[in-house]
Amino acid sequence: MDYIAMRRALHQIPELGFEEVKTQKMLLETIDSMPQDRLTVETWRTGIFVFVQGENPEKTIGYRTDIDGLPLEEKTGYEFASVHKGRMHACGHDFHMTIALGALEKMTETPPQNNVLFLFQPAEEGPGGAQPMLEAEPMKKWRPDEIFALHVAPELPARTLSVKPGLLFANTSELFIDFKGKGGHAAYPHKTKDMTVAASYFVTQIQEIVARRVDPLESAVVTIGKIEAGTVQNIIAETARLEGTLRTTSGTVMTEVKEELEKIARGMEIANDCSVEIDYGSNYYQVYNDETLTSTFTALMDELEYDWREADRAMTGEDFGYMLKEIPGFMFWLGVDSEAGLHQATLKPKEEALEYGIAVVTDTLYRL
Numbered sequence: 001m002d003y004i005a006m007r008r009a010l011h012q013i014p015e016l017g018f019e020e021v022k023t024q025k026m027l028l029e030t031i032d033s034m035p036q037d038r039l040t041v042e043t044w045r046t047g048i049f050v051f052v053q054g055e056n057p058e059k060t061i062g063y064r065t066d067i068d069g070l071p072l073e074e075k076t077g078y079e080f081a082s083v084h085k086g087r088m089h090a091c092g093h094d095f096h097m098t099i100a101l102g103a104l105e106k107m108t109e110t111p112p113q114n115n116v117l118f119l120f121q122p123a124e125e126g127p128g129g130a131q132p133m134l135e136a137e138p139m140k141k142w143r144p145d146e147i148f149a150l151h152v153a154p155e156l157p158a159r160t161l162s163v164k165p166g167l168l169f170a171n172t173s174e175l176f177i178d179f180k181g182k183g184g185h186a187a188y189p190h191k192t193k194d195m196t197v198a199a200s201y202f203v204t205q206i207q208e209i210v211a212r213r214v215d216p217l218e219s220a221v222v223t224i225g226k227i228e229a230g231t232v233q234n235i236i237a238e239t240a241r242l243e244g245t246l247r248t249t250s251g252t253v254m255t256e257v258k259e260e261l262e263k264i265a266r267g268m269e270i271a272n273d274c275s276v277e278i279d280y281g282s283n284y285y286q287v288y289n290d291e292t293l294t295s296t297f298t299a300l301m302d303e304l305e306y307d308w309r310e311a312d313r314a315m316t317g318e319d320f321g322y323m324l325k326e327i328p329g330f331m332f333w334l335g336v337d338s339e340a341g342l343h344q345a346t347l348k349p350k351e352e353a354l355e356y357g358i359a360v361v362t363d364t365l366y367r368l
């Protein structure tokens with residue numbers, strides 16, 4: 001397989017969670033072009049399971065890749081930029097998929113001793129595909145004994161990786177807040193309940209949660225990524241909507257942050273004579289790396305002379321956390337050396353990381 005061509009083809013067709021129809025088709029066509037004697041392929045919604053029969057299996061090892069893109073207009077200037085307007089692979093899932101395909105191809109050329117289950121999982125960016133995929137029939141039939149995954153890291157040099165035992169990624173919760181007041185003429189503010197003003201106060205007031213409510217020895221993030229209110233410059237907005245995300249390194253702090261948000265919302269309702277409704281959308285469980293398997297992995301990386309370093313905890317989220325909650329395993333960062341970071345319209349991961357990633361995953365599948 002030409003890994004670079006594969007990555008570029010996938011890069012051109014980013015699709016949002018559970019809409020990955022073209023992506024699934026391209027993945028299936030590529031998998032179909034590989035020798036089939038050890039493979040069993042089953043689709044699940046827009047995702048795919050591929051079971052590889054091992055030569056002499058003692059266990060089944062799972063390897064998971066996410067397959068969805070983000071709602072973002074690409075600004076890389078690539079000649080192979082996204083052909084889907086307002087959609088971009090800005091979180092490296094084009095890399096993740098290519099690495100999974102590359103590792104799968106190696107398994108068809110040189111069979112593994114153990115069984116391997118590849119999971120091509122939809123909707124990592126939202127609303128979350130890992131949790132429902134765990135309940136899917138193929139997962140029951142081929143349930144892995146261990147599982148691992150990777151995520152690209154723009155801040156690390158290409159041809160390096162990083163990992164740590166224990167907590168790697170945060171608990172997350174999406175945040176959607178709807179304000180409803182009374183609109184009207186811009187010249188008569190006293191006859192309205194202005195939701196632009198209420199939502200603006202709310203955005204600044206919730207900054208106090210991390211600064212003044214959360215124990216400083218804990219970590220939390222409250223981010224509003226989108227504000228929407230009003231229709232035109234001379235009409236006072238009747239409604240406003242905020243969209244954001246919460247991140248914490250403990251489940252208890254997540255509950256506390258949500259309680260504080262509710263209190264501020266109730267205060268806003270009284271102060272502004274309006275209603276404020278909070279919806280927490282999808283929530284992801286923290287990514288917690290199994291200590292034993294992580295040290296088996298790092299020992300293997302040492303033995304094979306891969307360049308790895310100890311990772312820091314990150315406030316990113318990953319629904320792979322749900323898989324790790326049920327199946328022992330780990331996630332690691334793969335360096336891709338891009339000036340622009342994850343979720344940026346100019347993210348440009350270095351393609352030399354593809355072959356390196358495939359080698360790391362393949363060796364781990366053969367040796368774990």
Ligand SMILES: CC(=O)N[C@@H](CCC[C@H](N)C(=O)O)C(=O)O
Nearest residue numbers: 125126172173174245316317318
């Ligand atoms: C690795 C990464 O960037 N993951 C996403 C996961 C999204 C979780 C959810 N949609 C949310 O925004 O809370 C991230 O934003 O960390």
